[in-house]
Amino acid sequence: xxxxxxxxxxxxxxxxxxxxxxxxxxxxxxxxxxxxxxxxxxxxxxxxxxxxxxxxxxxxxxxxxxxxxxxxxxxxxxxxxxxxxxxxxxxxxxxxxxxxxxxxxxxxxxxxxxxxxxxxxxxxxxxxxxxxxxxxxxxxxxxxxxxxxxxxxxxxxxxxxxxxxxxxxxxxxxxxxxxxxxxxxxxxxxxxxxxxxxxxxxxxxxxxxxxxxxxxxxxxxxxxxxxxxxxxxxxxxxxxxxxxxxxxxxxxxxxxxxxxxxxxxxxxxxxxxxxxxxxxxxxxxxxxxxxxxxxxxxxxxxxxxxxxxxxxxxxxxxxxxxxxxxxxxxxxxxxxxxxxxxxxxxxxxxxxxxxxxxxxxxxxxxxxxxxxxxxxxxxxxxxxxxxxxxxxxxxxxxxxxxxxxxxxxxxxxxxxxxxxxxxxxxxxxxxxxxxxxxxxxxxxxxxxxxxxxxxxxxxxxxxxxxxxxxxxxxxxxxxxx
Amino acid sequence: xxxxxxxxxxxxxxxxxxxxxxxxxxxxxxxxxxxxxxxxxxxxxxxxxxxxxxxxxxxxxxxxxxxxxxxxxxxxxxxxxxxxxxxxxxxxxxxxxxxxxxxxxxxxxxxxxxxxxxxxxxxxxxxxxxxxxxxxxxxxxxxxxxxxxxxxxxxxxxxxxxxxxxxxxxxxxxxxxxxxxxxxxxxxxxxxxxxxxxxxxxxxxxxxxxxxxxxxxxxxxxxxxxxxxxxxxxxxxxxxxxxxxxxxxxxxxxxxxxxxxxxxxxxxxxxxxxxxxxxxxxxxxxxxxxxxxxxxxxxxxxxxxxxxxxxxxxxxxxxxxxxxxxxxxxxxxxxxxxxxxxxxxxxxxxxxxxxxxxxxxxxxxxxxxxxxxxxxxxxxxxxxxxxxxxxxxxxxxxxxxxxxxxxxxxxxxxxxxxxxxxxxxxxxxxxxxxxxxxxxxxxxxxxxxxxxxxxxxxxxxxxxxxxxxxxxxxxxxxxxx
Numbered sequence: 001x002x003x004x005x006x007x008x009x010x011x012x013x014x015x016x017x018x019x020x021x022x023x024x025x026x027x028x029x030x031x032x033x034x035x036x037x038x039x040x041x042x043x044x045x046x047x048x049x050x051x052x053x054x055x056x057x058x059x060x061x062x063x064x065x066x067x068x069x070x071x072x073x074x075x076x077x078x079x080x081x082x083x084x085x086x087x088x089x090x091x092x093x094x095x096x097x098x099x100x101x102x103x104x105x106x107x108x109x110x111x112x113x114x115x116x117x118x119x120x121x122x123x124x125x126x127x128x129x130x131x132x133x134x135x136x137x138x139x140x141x142x143x144x145x146x147x148x149x150x151x152x153x154x155x156x157x158x159x160x161x162x163x164x165x166x167x168x169x170x171x172x173x174x175x176x177x178x179x180x181x182x183x184x185x186x187x188x189x190x191x192x193x194x195x196x197x198x199x200x201x202x203x204x205x206x207x208x209x210x211x212x213x214x215x216x217x218x219x220x221x222x223x224x225x226x227x228x229x230x231x232x233x234x235x236x237x238x239x240x241x242x243x244x245x246x247x248x249x250x251x252x253x254x255x256x257x258x259x260x261x262x263x264x265x266x267x268x269x270x271x272x273x274x275x276x277x278x279x280x281x282x283x284x285x286x287x288x289x290x291x292x293x294x295x296x297x298x299x300x301x302x303x304x305x306x307x308x309x310x311x312x313x314x315x316x317x318x319x320x321x322x323x324x325x326x327x328x329x330x331x332x333x334x335x336x337x338x339x340x341x342x343x344x345x346x347x348x349x350x351x352x353x354x355x356x357x358x359x360x361x362x363x364x365x366x367x368x369x370x371x372x373x374x375x376x377x378x379x380x381x382x383x384x385x386x387x388x389x390x391x392x393x394x395x396x397x398x399x400x401x402x403x404x405x406x407x408x409x410x411x412x413x414x415x416x417x418x419x420x421x422x423x424x425x426x427x428x429x430x431x432x433x434x435x436x437x438x439x440x441x442x443x444x445x446x447x448x449x450x451x452x453x454x455x456x457x458x459x460x461x462x463x464x465x466x467x468x469x470x471x472x473x474x475x476x477x478x479x480x481x
Numbered sequence: 482x483x484x485x486x487x488x489x490x491x492x493x494x495x496x497x498x499x500x501x502x503x504x505x506x507x508x509x510x511x512x513x514x515x516x517x518x519x520x521x522x523x524x525x526x527x528x529x530x531x532x533x534x535x536x537x538x539x540x541x542x543x544x545x546x547x548x549x550x551x552x553x554x555x556x557x558x559x560x561x562x563x564x565x566x567x568x569x570x571x572x573x574x575x576x577x578x579x580x581x582x583x584x585x586x587x588x589x590x591x592x593x594x595x596x597x598x599x600x601x602x603x604x605x606x607x608x609x610x611x612x613x614x615x616x617x618x619x620x621x622x623x624x625x626x627x628x629x630x631x632x633x634x635x636x637x638x639x640x641x642x643x644x645x646x647x648x649x650x651x652x653x654x655x656x657x658x659x660x661x662x663x664x665x666x667x668x669x670x671x672x673x674x675x676x677x678x679x680x681x682x683x684x685x686x687x688x689x690x691x692x693x694x695x696x697x698x699x700x701x702x703x704x705x706x707x708x709x710x711x712x713x714x715x716x717x718x719x720x721x722x723x724x725x726x727x728x729x730x731x732x733x734x735x736x737x738x739x740x741x742x743x744x745x746x747x748x749x750x751x752x753x754x755x756x757x758x759x760x761x762x763x764x765x766x767x768x769x770x771x772x773x774x775x776x777x778x779x780x781x782x783x784x785x786x787x788x789x790x791x792x793x794x795x796x797x798x799x800x801x802x803x804x805x806x807x808x809x810x811x812x813x814x815x816x817x818x819x820x821x822x823x824x825x826x827x828x829x830x831x832x833x834x835x836x837x838x839x840x841x842x843x844x845x846x847x848x849x850x851x852x853x854x855x856x857x858x859x860x861x862x863x864x865x866x867x868x869x870x871x872x873x874x875x876x877x878x879x880x881x882x883x884x885x886x887x888x889x890x891x892x893x894x895x896x897x898x899x900x901x902x903x904x905x906x907x908x909x910x911x912x913x914x915x916x917x918x919x920x921x922x923x924x925x926x927x928x929x930x931x932x933x934x935x936x937x938x939x940x941x942x943x944x945x946x947x948x949x950x951x952x953x954x955x956x957x958x959x960x961x962x
Contacts, residue, residue, distance in 0.1 A: 022730040024923045039698030067925035095924030102922045119915040122696030135633040146620045151612050156953045157705045158720055160960040172651050174709050177661050177669045188658045195960035215603030217520030224638045228655050239639055249503040434600040434962050441583045442505045443576030444548035472637045479641040479676035481915050
């Protein structure tokens, strides 16, 4: 008999219909009520066993985690908490789960413990909710760009270019540490490596994205990127997914408009398509917050925070304006910031970004025109201001709780300005010749930005640790599963 | 003035409306007619310059590849081949393109040459069409699964597990060849490596996918996978994208149904959403085929071939039945196969797969129940047949021209059978303990399959070489850009 998804059943009113459900036992109460989950939804269906007429040995095998198939009519439920249930006529144990050994019990487990058994944490409501929200956000991103005619570009993961300097890289190799081919001068002979040269894992698809945008107009990437940085924080992963759109003929304002539209679209999509999951996560977060001192609790709950981003136009101001605000701010005057803002040129810390968003403007903020010194070589250079300070057409979008959600810029499309900046920053122009070709042949203003996908999932799920929003996190000294 | 996408203009009938277009010059004829492309569509818009009243120096800068912005009214075109054109009132060169140096000229370039300048080949019609079809196929895949409630699972790219044995792997490391940490016995001390152990690039997300499916029900992956194999063919890449769905409670028939439905859905989607691109590629292929001897030409053109897959139910038969057909076949009898089929147990070659699809059944074919010896350890074992031959619940979908398009199986969900097979195949069970946990706790029948995305794009675009359907191909001794 074909089985029916629990998601479809929970909304069904076809009472009396005889159906089969397959799923895993979450709980079994009073030798009678089995809560079954099949992963299709957060909700369980209740299956009611007639224990008087069921073999004792079979009843004993209905344990948390066991896979079962139950068949019977769908009936209106008399119990609280569900509309329908199944009156069990036949029950089959597909796979047992020894309650002495199964690590997940029907109680609350810590996120740290669940991370140790990441291969089983999918079986909890929390991770069911997180990965459904993650799926909805992924799909929303693809739909947003597809509807707008963007080409989805799969930029290379293995790259022979290490020029961008966006971070420490992982080396990819087929050479043997024990029998390394050497040049006469003793250096490694990379001609013997798989690609005939030294290769690394990509830190960003942006440069390749620019090549395509300067032909196809609008493109985006959505793929994994890597940083071999030894940072053990709740915000960093060694392997994470990025979305990087790149648009020909876009100037900075167009870029900001698109980024704001994208963020609102995907947050709205998650609220619309995952109401149960978001509600579950909202409640989870509220309970989590109860354990914190009052002053550390968030002012908004999860749904309020998401709506906060939808209901407000993001405040746009320059870095220079932001520095002035921060310098005059109470936490700066009263020396409450850990890093005091002494003046123009300082790199902003999360505490400053959050002050601007949460206290000063009370809305998401887009900062533009950062000092050239603290930004990448490819950003478009502004004319120096009256005081001779050099800025670039960067934009960072700052979100409550999280700080930087998006980083982007208008790109430097002028060949002479770009090569001059590369020289200043010791970036070898020769290796980047292909990149410079876009400026040699039909260059044009263009812009782009990057969204760290896990940061977005973190924000929308309200989870505190980025390791809990990706199935199998990669961090220093951790590549399990 | 805000610019309008050429895609929107070509369908517009708002004659007289004053618009700005930004794009790249494809051709400039008679000092008068500029064909401009902005990447939003295959089509160009014609912009007509009044050369009598245009500065001679400016006209000289309208060269192939230059980026321009033109403004003027949209008017009905008198020329052949287009419905609308722009009467140029103002023209600005955004970026010059020196015709002496720009490698792309308005003529046909070989695919081999274009591969050398992969950063510029996006500017050709062929690659514009390919990457739009690729985008449509990607989106169709996500939409297919999202509509059916599948969770999109980002399985890890860097993996500490090398047990599957699906192929040669790339090592990922932060260790230094010149200063490698060593254990007392002289072996590499991987505790000093970034992840504290030896890590590689993934060859498949299937095993991790199974973990999630045994909780979330239905999941799919769509991500990059890697093979460090030294095969320089038109069908292999060292880095390619795979789609790997995995479904709890699916048996082999359900698995075949889903795979057939998926392939038909995405091919239909491409035909519906990329009619111009497919028509362009169809014509391109016909012209390409003219250079081949008659006997090597395809029997069907591109659109016929795509419809061939949509219009037929895929023929399903066992490996054993297929072997019997092949043994009796004319090319086997007449020794025309390069590899003659001597009997049961032989691995099928592309020539055999294509014979079944193109000559014998004249429809796509799904072969099932392959000999256990030639398939992976995780496939569900059938009972030995009357002659004691061991087969597994594998299924391969064979397509015209391309051979294997999908490979999948029902998975071995029985712990004892699985561990026994792993032992036979020397796969260390200890390292795979997390995988075996799915069989220990609530195991259940489940199935899945893998689609090589570039093979699919190859099939739908009719391109002859897989290096031409991914932006920057990675192959032995090639990791440019």
